[in-house]
Amino acid sequence: MTPPREAGAGTGGAARQAASAEQTWELRLYVTDRTPTCVRALANLQRACAHWLPGRYHIEVIDLAENPRLAAQDQIMAVPTLVKMRPPPILKMVGDLSDTERLLVSMQLRPGPAR
């Protein structure tokens, strides 16, 4: 359950893009209950993934209301928080993910050129 703490080493542009073509995106979305913001964030995320990473993503939704102490363990201060576990590096993004462009660029959800 605990995500690895260290960011992966693969930050080199070309190598990552080549690798990412075959990889599956493992994403975690931390929420608390089904608040409107959290529901919206999940919808925004699913839509972006379906469009940009068809068949190559997995979203795990973690409800902190069920285990509040996980927040300290996983260092989640705010919800919704999206954590990209794979491919490296691990990235965090807070908010309802309504800004699709920023979501794609910041979280590197696109196999294409990032930033």
Next chain:
Amino acid sequence: MNGVIWPPDAPDVRMMGRTDMTAQSEVLAGPVLPKAPTGIRGLDEITRGGLPQGRSTLVTGGTGCGKTLLALQFLVAGARDYGEPGVLVTFEESAEEVAANVASLGFDLDGLQRDGLLAVYAFRAEQTDVVGTGAFDFSPLFLLLDDALTRIGARRVVLDTIEALFGAFEEQTVVRAELVRLFRWLKDRAVTAIVTGERGDGDALTRHGIEEYVSDCVIALDHRIQNEVSTRWLRVVKYRGSAHRTNEYPFLITAGGFSVPPVTAVTFDYGASGERISTGVPWLDQMLSGGLFRGSAVLVSGSPGTGKTTLGAHLIDAACARGERALLILFEESPDEVMRNMRSVGLDLERWVKAGLLRVWSVRSAEFGLDNHLAIVSGVVAEHTPAVAVVDGIGSLLVGHSRGEVSLMLARKFHLFKDRGITAMATVLTEQDGETAMGVSSRADTWLLLRSVETNGKRRRLLSVIKARGTAHSDEVREFVLTGHGVKLGDVSAPGRDEEQR
């Protein structure tokens, strides 16, 4: 639960042995507010019993000021001594770092956590990995706190440093709104909280203005270097609905933790003693109608070489001869010098040191900050429990310190002695400070003046009693002779009365 009710005739306060704070002029100010004691005695005095129960207090200051320590001591005291478990959420350090930092002070955070009296959560609030967009909230923090409230029954909360959240998220307006919601949430659950903040630029209490939201109580800490001596200061900036002292008070970080030396009371309700004790000089006792009142304060001022220290040594010698403990604090000489000098006038103080009755402590005034000095005195007094204390050469405190600071410190020191029923004598050089003696004279119950005059080609020492509260005292001027067997007072025939000042 477990709050301290002000005024102090409430049983809780008596239980804590703090009956010395009955400042009548201040008790009546404001409605009676339940308080949560911090366990830091001096701070509980200043705040008249502790922090506002069920409310949030902002503790603000620069880096390394002791904010975290104050907050932790409040939590530990609550968990350990007041039956109020606590939860710490830190945004600055890891849980291990926090525990390690306070372990040396004897705070066993791990043990308290095992006993279910404390919960510690650490967040590293850095913006490096958080890219914030759109709406979000701090529900995880609320859930975490709520979990601690129900799981261990936490009644105290510390958020250290909450302002780190501003650095972690781009959307400052959201952070602000969430903090307002958090403070309201804490208030609704009636937990007593300490929220720490970083001092801002200029006069700003905090960097992000969170004092606007935590409005019940604000405590500011400061750390200044004066004359190469570092001193820490604490001030209660605001305390809604409660009387509190508004001065800046020095505090210390000692082996025992955050320590605020006892404070000058506005009251003089010490339960004046009618018992007289000997000064050790029979003639002087006679001039004072039988000696000094036990627990009173005596000022001895005089020009150099008039025998001030000797008078103090007599007081100590007499006390120790009665089997009482004594404390001698020297600002100008070393213990060895004083022992030798006193031996030459027939006073053997060394035997009292050996007998464990006398504690001698020599201080170079510039070595310590005044607050350190006071705290150490306070510690020695608590440990040695003297019946008599002599502070020799207080004038040298003026080296490197302002008059106001010295005067305040001496007032606090005398209060400390009086508070414990200790008969105290301070000596000061008149040449250094005229006769006002740094404002001490007004606090002294008895004031003895020593002078030297030359008559018939001979130098003579003269002693007069300038004042002696509650005593019919002699108006005479006596000759004061230092012999091989101590001080002798004699009749004075020659010296002109016109010299005398009233």
